[in-house]
Amino acid sequence: MNAMDKLKETYDEKGYVVCDDLLTDQVIEELRAVIDGLIDNAPASGESDNIYEILNDVETGEPRIERINEPHKVHRVFDQLIRRTEITDVLRTLLGPNVRLQDSKLNLKLKGGSAPVEWHQDWAFYPHTNDDVLAVGVMIDDMTEDNGPIMFVPGSHRGPVYEHMSSGVFCGAVAAEVSERLSDNADTVTGRAGSVTFHHARLLHASQANRSGSPRRFLLYEVMAADAWPLAGSFASFESWESMNERMVIGEQSTIPRLVNVPVRIPLPLPTTVTSIFQLQKDGDNKYFWEGTKP
Numbered sequence: 001m002n003a004m005d006k007l008k009e010t011y012d013e014k015g016y017v018v019c020d021d022l023l024t025d026q027v028i029e030e031l032r033a034v035i036d037g038l039i040d041n042a043p044a045s046g047e048s049d050n051i052y053e054i055l056n057d058v059e060t061g062e063p064r065i066e067r068i069n070e071p072h073k074v075h076r077v078f079d080q081l082i083r084r085t086e087i088t089d090v091l092r093t094l095l096g097p098n099v100r101l102q103d104s105k106l107n108l109k110l111k112g113g114s115a116p117v118e119w120h121q122d123w124a125f126y127p128h129t130n131d132d133v134l135a136v137g138v139m140i141d142d143m144t145e146d147n148g149p150i151m152f153v154p155g156s157h158r159g160p161v162y163e164h165m166s167s168g169v170f171c172g173a174v175a176a177e178v179s180e181r182l183s184d185n186a187d188t189v190t191g192r193a194g195s196v197t198f199h200h201a202r203l204l205h206a207s208q209a210n211r212s213g214s215p216r217r218f219l220l221y222e223v224m225a226a227d228a229w230p231l232a233g234s235f236a237s238f239e240s241w242e243s244m245n246e247r248m249v250i251g252e253q254s255t256i257p258r259l260v261n262v263p264v265r266i267p268l269p270l271p272t273t274v275t276s277i278f279q280l281q282k283d284g285d286n287k288y289f290w291e292g293t294k295p
Contacts, residue, residue, distance in 0.1 A: 004093045011094055015157035016189075016199035022086050023138065023194040031140055034077050035106065035217060038068055053276050057113045066115050066278055068106035071219065078104060082221050087136060088250050090198060091223060095132050098226035098251030100244060102126065102237050106140075109148045109207070109216040116148070116289035118173035118281045119183065119206040121156075122222070124164040125172065125267055125277075126201070126236035130260035131157075132225035133201035140217035143190050148210035150197065150218065151186040157200035161263045164286070170267040171284025172277045174204070179288040202262075208289050223249060229257035233266040 001009070011017045038051075046063035048054045051074055053067035071078040081087070082101060091099045108114065122135055143149045162174040173179075182204060189197060199205060201224075210216050226248065230236030238244065245253050271283060281287070 014154040015203035016152045020195045022196040028193050071106045072104040095225045099249045100226045101247040102222040104221045107218045109210040111213050114210045116209040117207045119179040122201040126234045127231045127264040128228040129257040130228045131262045136221040137197040138219040139195045141215050146212040147214045147216040148207050150189050150207045153186050153204040156204040157202040166284035166286050169271040172280035173286040176288050227254040227258040
């Protein structure tokens with residue numbers, strides 16, 4: 001069995017793989033320089049906009065940047081990165097020859113008090129006609145035990161799609177009792193800057209707040225097989241046929257959706273305000289990390 005076959009076997013079994021040191025130091029340094037520039041140009045008002053997601057600090061209550069939205073539209077370096085052969089070779093192995101980008105986000109988790117991300121499944125946000133859907137996570141900084149590393153529950157991608165509802169509306173997080181029951185089985189992922197994770201959209205995952213003195217910037221891309229079409233009522237992107245073709249990473253877009261019998265929940269009804277997963281989880285009642293139940 002060659003390395004790529006082994007990678008696929010591990011992904012199918014666990015729902016995620018980590019490719020250590022997949023990107024060079026030079027690539028990471030370029031990304032860091034661009035990110036530093038984006039942070040320096042954040043709104044002086046401390047208010048969120050289309051690019052910057054700004055929340056009150058967990059510890060101090062002061063505004064801090066938690067996320068850069070759609071970085072692949074903000075700077076060409078992020079759009080180019082997902083198309084690098086180091087990443088597309090893995091995507092081809094996991095998803096096949098035709099792969100489309102849906103969206104991207106840069107979770108900053110800057111030092112000393114960034115927000116946690118509660119346990120959830122990406123699939124709850126954007127179900128498709130089949131579940132050849134995954135997220136690519138690029139470690140911009142070393143991910144350590146102390147700076148809010150991502151955690152995965154291995155094998156959970158083959159189980160149910162959990163309800164992500166609170167007070168009758170979608171809140172982007174599973175109930176606290178589900179988190180309590182499953183989180184003890186979680187793998188905590190660490191790695192050096194330049195390492196890349198690939199996790200299945202149905203995989204249960206989370207991360208705690210970063211209260212360390214080191215940043216944990218994590219660049220995420222949502223990608224799927226080109227014959228996976230978004231379902232109506234989900235958060236998935238479908239502006240036009242042209243936009244789908246423009247977002248192709250490798251191969252060609254298909255007009256024939258592949259239908260697979262996979263469990264689906266539609267993220268409806270929505271609360272009055274929807275800006276990001278941070279806001280959804282903070283406003284909802286399904287809190288496991290936000291309220292300090294875990295150190």
